[in-house]
Amino acid sequence: MNYNFKEIESKWHAYWAEKGTFKAVTGSEKSKFYVLDMFPYPSGAGLHVGHPLGYIASDIYARYKRHKGFNVLHPMGYDSFGLPAEQYAIQTGQHPAITTETNIKRYREQLDKLGFSFDWDREVRTSNPQYYKWTQWIFIQLFNSWYDKDKDSARPIQELIDVFKEEGNSMVNACSDENTPIISAKTWKEMSSQQQQQLLLKYRLTYLADTEVNWCPKLGTVLANDEIINGVSERGGFPVVRKKMTQWSMRITAFAQRLLDDLSLVDWPQSLKDAQTNWIGRSVGASVTFYTKPTAKQTQSLPINVFTTRPDTIFGVSFMTLAPEHDLVLQLTTADREEEVREYIAVSAKRSERDRMSDVKRISGVFTGAYAIHPFTKECIPIWIGDYVLAGYGTGAVMSVPCGDQRDFEFAKNFDIPIPNIFNEVDISEEAYAEKGKTTLVNSSFLDGLAFKQATKKVIEELEAIEQGKGKVNYRLRDAVFSRQRYWGEPFPVYYVNGMPNMVPEDCLPIELPEVEKYLPTETGEPPLGNATVWAWNTSTETVVDNKLIDEETIFPLELNTMPGWAGSSQYFNRYMDPKNNDAIFSKEAIAYWQQVDLYIGGVEHATGHLLYSRFWQKFLFDLGIVPHKEYAVKLINQGMILGTSAFVYREVNTNKFLSKGLVKDKEVIPIHVDVSFVNSSDELNVEAFRNWRPEFAKAEIELENGKYIVGREVEKMSKSKYNVVNPDEICEEYGADALRLYEMFLGPIEQAKPWNTAGISGVYSFLKKLWRLFHSGSDGQFYVSDDEPPKEALKTLHKTIKKIEEDIEHFSFNTSVSTFMICVNELSSLKICHRSILEPLSILISPYAPHLAEELWNKLGHQESIAYASFPEFIASHLVEDNKQYPVSFNGKMRFVIELPLSMNKEQIEDAVMKHQKTIDQLQGRVPKRVIVVPGKIVNIVG
DSSP: OOOOHHHHHHHHHHHHHHHTTTOOOTTOSSOEEEEEEOOOOOOTTOOOTTTHHHHHHHHHHHHHHHHTTOEEEOOOOBOOOOHHHHHHHHHHOOOHHHHHHHHHHHHHHHHHHTTOOOOGGGOOBTTSHHHHHHHHHHHHHHHTEEEETTTTEEEEHHHHHHHHHHHOSTTOOBOOOTTOOOOOHHHHHHSOHHHHHHHHTTTSSEEEEEEEEEEETTTTEEEOGGGEETTEETTTOOBOEEEEEEEEEEOGGGGHHHHHHGGGGSBOOHHHHHHHHHHHOEEEEEEEEEEEOOOSSOOSOOEEEEEESOGGGGGGOOEEEEOTTOTTHHHHSOGGGHHHHHHHHHHHTTSOHHHHHHOTTOOOOEEEEEEEEOTTTOOEEEEEEOTTSOTTSTTSEEEEOTTTOHHHHHHHHHTTOOOOOOBSSSOOOHHHHHOGGGOOBOSSTTTBTOOHHHHHHHHHHHHHHTTSEEEEEEESOOOEEOOBOOSSSOBOSEEEETTEEEEOOGGGOOOOOOOOSOOSOOTTSOOGGGGOSSOEEETTTTEEEOGGGOOSSSEEEBOOOBOOTHHHHTSHHHHTTSTTOSSSSSOHHHHHHHOSEEEEEEOGGGTTTHHHHHHHHHHHHHHTTSSSOSOSEEEEEEOOOEEEEEEEEEEETTSSEEEOHHHHTTSOEEEEEEOGGGBOTTOBBOHHHHHHHOGGGTTOEEEOBTTBOBOEEEEEEOOGGGTOOOOHHHHHHHHOHHHHHHHHHHTSOTTSOEEOOGGGHHHHHHHHHHHHHHTOOSGGGOOOOBOSOOOHHHHHHHHHHHHHHHHHHHTTOHHHHHHHHHHHHHHHHHTTOOBHHHHHHHHHHHTTTSHHHHHHHHHHTTOOSOGGGSOOOOOOGGGGSOSEEEEEEEETTEEEEEEEEETTOOHHHHHHHHHTSHHHHHHHTTOOOSEEEEETTTEEEEEO
16 A cells, blocks of 8 residues: 555644644643744745744654643744735735735644644734734733832832822932933922823833834834844835824833843743843943033033943043934034034934944044033033944944044044043053953042042042942933834724823723725825724724714814734733633633743744834733743744755846856856746756746847856755745645654754755655555555564664653754654564554654644544544553674684673683584694683673
8 A cells, every 4th residue: 555645634633623633622631741833924935944943853852842741832823914915005005914924824724724723713813903903902901001110020000009199209219311300299289281291201111202213214114123124114115214193102121121031930941041141131221411502592501411321431431422313413503513414314314223323434424513511520522423323222322542442533533533541551442441351541530549449439430429420320211212114014903182192091992903095104104094074082982983982172183193013912912812802811710721832933033023012012011911921932943944956047147148057168147036836956046937937038039058047055944935936735745744854854953054955855755655565564555463473673762762852852953853763664664563562652752743634643543533543652660671692703802703792601611602613623633722801791801
């Protein structure tokens, strides 16, 4: 009987779906284990073979844990809000929901083909109103909370209001905006409701504020830093500019220290922890206030706050640099400098923060015409703007010390700004400056001769004495902008009364995304939801009503922005625990049982996006007593990428002529990616297919070598844009899903990147057929097993395999497991094993890797239930204990032959057996040896 994988895989897909084989039961008496994959965005391109890598690994582990007796939660869903569907809607007019539904259907078909043991009853979609109801609910909780620094915890905003009523805010130690005024209880009571709400916005964990954002005019939306590459949008490659807009923000900075400290609680890759540590960027120093010198334009001094990690170098400040976007720039710029400053601001707005940070060689800036007064020397310090200073980092202003900072030094040199030496040493290089403990300072009455630590302490004391500074811990992390000018996203549960945000009552959630005719921003520049005609909130009926009814008395406008993509992914792992609950985000029973994710697998590219924001939301929910743990994922693995082998054709510059690879030589050519489906295994291009691919290639001149066009090859990221993707459907059609699963694991360690080579899968496919034949050794290849006792050699092979597979899975070394299976099957085949006591445990061992084949073999072995819950075979060490020993027999120190003898023999028995062996007799030829040296368990040497 042949191995018909198509029939087998189809059969078991249907069985699992019908029986609900992989349903997890909340409250089971079994120990729980929660395995999670980062859920995908369902793109129109579907999956390529690189996408399932992490899913296969997590599925192996989930299946293994079921075999080990655990109640496994292994869910899947879709991050189904996203810009691609919206862009498609803009181009075609088709509603994003239709596109998304089509794409999800395609993804589901592909995922099912690969035999994943997902509990599909728990599927979530972020674009489903019953899901984003709880995203909106969390937003409301954040709005109604503040951060208490004394308790290091988020607290209800009502507590803060009660304090303001009784004693004002002077004694409140909270995370708040820097410009928060100090008020008394009397002042609070005298404030209007609107003024009180404005003050509370400075404390709320989600708040409205004017923020510098990455604005993409072509997409009509704000982009996060990780959505921008080389100054253009990742999606579409459109220009991005810096712009100030009123946006919703999340006060993630309140949790910065906890986000750092609690990395010690999780088993995550160190490289990922380092990425988050660097992104949060904790630094210790001082906040210093410089005051500007009054000018004809600005008659009053303006305070400029800076943060520095080296307050001891304050006497080396020879100029100040502000970010071009700094709030004070245009206020303090003198009239004669205003035109040049405005031009510089406009140019800087076109450069992303990432570009400005990375371009260390570029030096640019403009003098504002204004001066600041040094806190101690009272000297006038010129104020410049330069785009190497970022508005979003620190305060957006730096005190520039050119004798200590390389970039300040280059800036000063470029613009002929004085560079005072504040160190005793002559060498003022960056390297010398970095040796903090060895540096001594001069040029001041109170720092002369002090080392770094003492000088820092002294400067802070003196700044506090004149009320122009204090010691401070600063973080590079900025509050997260939470607004997007898009249609296809979670609506905010917010309406506006006199411009102030109010929350929709919780029992009215979800506020569903309205229908619109156009998905572009309005003609007046409002976000796409500005096109909605039924998008107002009636506070009397608590319903969404027609905009025409807005009267600013009982009916008010709703928020026009939508939430960013990371909103839905920041709590989905918890929602999986109880996804159909309409009354709560999850029940107390569900969270008490599942607790947190035990194993999370996903890409490292989310290190400072999703994986940071989701930790923030988890800590907030922990503070509110909603979840039991500060961290939601105990262990995380970043799977590496599967790389594609791209193909290139070579177009000669300024022509429509394409040269075969061997003809390029010294000619100037442009390599162009070509679809790998046009290229065979010998790197030969199907020229006809290439001509039909694009109109501009139809009449191209193709220069061949030896009658063939040979393409160039390069291993790089598998991507649709590089035309090097391999469709898993085609692999499953030719070799089966089990072969694909095994091959992806066989390619290398899960964490590493590895190149794809379709030709290599044939070896894994041959192995599966060989495994199949072990069970079909009867006449005409029929299924046959024996209930006889197996030979010891077979038990040894089985148990060394059990031991190795268990160790490999526990250590996530899935690639070496595949090699172990191959060795095992080869050994059992050579022994002609057909014994049930060997083949049954072998079926279970390979079940996590090749579940369809394992189910079929298990069924043929006479089992009516799925193999999914069969107990994992127990390793018995005694089967690996050797009974015999192969002794090398030497004559006068030269080894002549090997003899196998029982390990139980003593010296005399070993010597007797060796001396009676025919090869010994032939070697001695009747001579009597002088002596026989026997070392039991090692050697025999006959001295003659």
